[in-house]
Amino acid sequence: MSNPDYLLSMQGICKSFGAIQANYNVDLNLSEGDILGLLGENGAGKTTLMNILFGTYQADEGKIMVQGSQITIHSTADALGFGIGMVHQHFHLVHQHTVLENLLVGEPGRMGRLDFSGARRRLLEIGEQFGLTLNPDARVSELTIGEQQRLEIIKAIFGDSKILILDEPTAVLTPYESTGLFEALRALAEGGLGIIFISHKLHEVRNVTNRVLVMRAGSVSALVEDTKEVTESDLARLMCGHELNPPKKNTSKLGDTFLSLSAIKTGDSTHQKLKGINLSVQGGEILGIAGVSGNGQKELADVIAGVLSHTEGTFEVKGEIISKASPRLMQKLKIGRIPEDRMTTGLVTSLPLYVSMVLPWIRRSIFSRFGILRKNEILSFTSKMIKRFTIQATDPEVKTGTLSGGNLQKVLLARELAFEPEVLLASQPTRGLDVAAAEFVHRQFLSLREKGAAIILISEDLEELFALSDRIVVMYEGRIAGETKINDASVEEIGLLMAGATLGA
C-alpha cells in the first residue's frame, strides 16, 4: 500500500466532528504529473480531507506520507514546509499591496529584509516554466479575479511546492478564464507537480483531470483510474447516488413590463461603470445577464436594488419614474435581491439566523409594531422558512455563519421570496453551490417565473444562463453588447460578446 513512488499518499483517514463522521477511512494517492479530481457534493467531506492535508484540522486516525516518508502536519506552515500548497475558494490577498509584496507575505526574508529581487526572479521563472505570468508591480486591487487566482496559484507553488490543492477554483471564473486555468494546470502537471482539483462541476472534472476520486457522505464512493473511461452522467451517479434531475422549464405567459432602464449611466465621466444601459424585463420571464465580472454587472444590480443612484437616464418601475432610488423604495416596489456575495452583503453571519431572515422586513407590521419587535412572530416565521426551504439548521437561534454555503443561499432565497417579489434580481445565485443545491435554486426561480414575476439573473455560468433564461443580454464595459432570445442564442456567440466582439461585425 505504501508505495514510495507516490508523491502523496493519505491512508485510512478518519475525522469526526462530534457525532458527524466527516471522513471515514479515506485513501488518496497522488503521483507526479497527476491531476486528481476530488468530486463530491457539499458536505461529502472533500474540504475536511483537504483541510487535514493542509494542517487546518488533524485526522483522528490514518497517516499521511509525502514522497514515501510519513509526516505529521500540525499547521499550514507545516504543510507548506512539506511542499503542499493550497489555493482556497476565497482568496487571501492583500489588496492594497502589489503582486510581489503579496508573494513575500510570510517569507522569512534575509536578515529581516525582504528579498524583492529574488522574488522577482522566481516570478519570472514561474512565468516562463508554466505560462503563469503577472506584472510583479501591479496592485492586487487592479487585478481581475482570474489574475488574482493566478497569483494565489503562484503563491502556492512559490516555495517549490510539489503538491497543489485547488478548492473549486472555477467557481469564480468565466469560461474563458477557466480554460486558461486548465492550461496552466496541465503545464504544472507536466512540470512534475501533483494536483488535486476539488470540484462538483462534472464537465470540468471530465475536462481537466486524469483520475477522479469521488466522495459521498465522508467516504470514497469510487476511484476512477482513467477519467476518459467515464461519462459525466457516470460521475453524477457516483457523486449523488442518483441520476441528475435538472428542472424543466415550462412555457409561461409574458406579463407587463415591470422594470425598464434607458440610457442609464452612473458616476462621473471619469469613473463611469455604466455607460448607457437599455434594458427592460417583463413579468413571467427570466432575463439572463452574461458577462465577465467587472463589466458593470455589480453596478447594474446596485442601481436596480437602489443602493447606487444613476446619474443619467430613466429608470422606471411599473411605469413609475424613479428619481431617487433607495433600498427601501425598491423593497416597497417589490423588487427582491439576492446579492452576489451572500456573506458580506446578504447576511449577518455573526448574529442568529432569525436576524438574517427578517433583516429587510423588520419594519413590516408582522415583525414589529410601534418600533417594538414581535419576537414570537419573527421566530415562528424563521422556523416556517427553515421547513419550507429545507434549510439545515437546528433552530432559528443558531448563528447564521455556522450554516453551509448552500444553506446560506437558501436563507437568502427564503427571505427574498417570502413576500412574493414581482422582480427578483439574482447575482451569481449558484456560485459555489453543489448540484443539488443549485437545482433547488433553479427550481425556485422557475416557479417564481410561472407565477408571473420577472427575474433578472446575473451569472457567469453560461450553462445556468442557457438553462433558465428566456432572453440573454451580454454586458461588456458598462454597456449591453448584445441581446438574443434564448432559442437563437449560441454559447459561441455569447462568448464572443463577452470578450468584447460586436455582433454582426
Added chain:
Amino acid sequence: MAFRLELREKTPVWFNIVLPLSAVMATLLLCSGLVALAGANVFHAYSELFLSAVSSRFNLVETFVKATPLIFTGLAVAVAFRAKFWNIGAEGQLLAGAMAAAYIGGIESLPSFSLVPLMIIASALAGAGWAMLPAILRTRFKVDDVVTTLLLNFIMYYVMTALLDGPWKDPLSGYPDSPDIRMDAEFPILLHATRLHLGVLLSLLAAPMVWWFLRRTTLGFSISVVGENPSASAYAGIPITRILIYTALISGSLAGLAGAGEVGGLHFQVMSGISPGYGYTGIVIAMLARLNPIGVVPAALFFAVVVTGAESMSRATGVPVFLADVIQGTALVTMLIAQLFTTYRIRTLTTQG
C-alpha cells in the same frame, strides 16, 4: 498533544455567568502575587477587600453609589460598541452632562418641582449633543471615531476647568468649583442617613431598559445589525447613517446621566475632579459585561466593591490601595481572554500516526 480553536454554533446561556466569574477568579489569582509581595496574607487581604464593601448597610449603599456612574458609562459604551461606534468619549459626555445639570440646578427662576427632571433631561441632552459631534464627523466625513471621541474628552475637560477657573468660579469659596446647586435641586435620598440618591435607582432601572431596547425594538435590532454587518444592512434598506447618529445620541445621553447623578446626588456642584475617569472605566465595564446591558450592573458593582474595599484592605493589611487599579486592569485582560470561549471552543488534538 496540541490545541486548536473551533467555531461554536451557539454560545450557551450559562457562559454569560460562568465566564465573567472565572475571569474574576483568574484576576484575583494573578493579583495574589502582588498582595503577597506587599507582605499580607492573601486570604485576609481579599476578604477585607470584598467583605468590607458589604459588611455594613452604609458600606453596601456606598458600593451602589460608587457603581452608579460606572453603570451609566458602562451602558453608554455597551450601546455604542454594539453598533461599532467606538465611543471612547463617555468621559467628556459625562462632564457635559454634569455641567448641564449643575447649570440647571443653579437657576433661581425655575420652579422647585421642575429642577430635578430638568437636570436629568438637560444632562442627557448635553451628553447626546457632545456624542453627536463625532458621529456626524464619522458619517459625513469618515473621520475616525476613536480619535475624535477620545480627543473631545480633553476639550470638554479643559472647557470645564476654564469655566471653573473663570466665569463659573464659586465666588463664596474661591476654589475652582462651580457654585452649589439649589437645595431643592438636590436629588432625593431614598434611604435615610445614607447617600442612596435618585441617580442610583435610575442607573439600576436604566440597565434592564437598555437591555430591552437593544433586544426588542427595531432600533435596537438595527443597531446590532449595523454593527455586525453594515453592508448587508445597507442592502436591506437600513439607513446606516441615521442608525449611527441615533446610537451616538443614546450612548451620549446615558453618559450624560452619569454626570447628573454625580452632581445632583453627591457633589451638588461641578469641580475639576468630578470624574476620576468614570468614562474610561465604563469601557472596561462594558467589555467585562460582554456589551450586555444587564451584565454592566454586576461588572460596575465589582469595580465599586474593589474601589471601596481597597481602602479598608489597605488599612487592615497594609496592601497599597493601588491594588484596586491593578485588579481593574487585569480583569479587562482576563475577560478579553475569556471572551474567546464565547465564539470558539478549544479542541485538544492527538498527534496522528
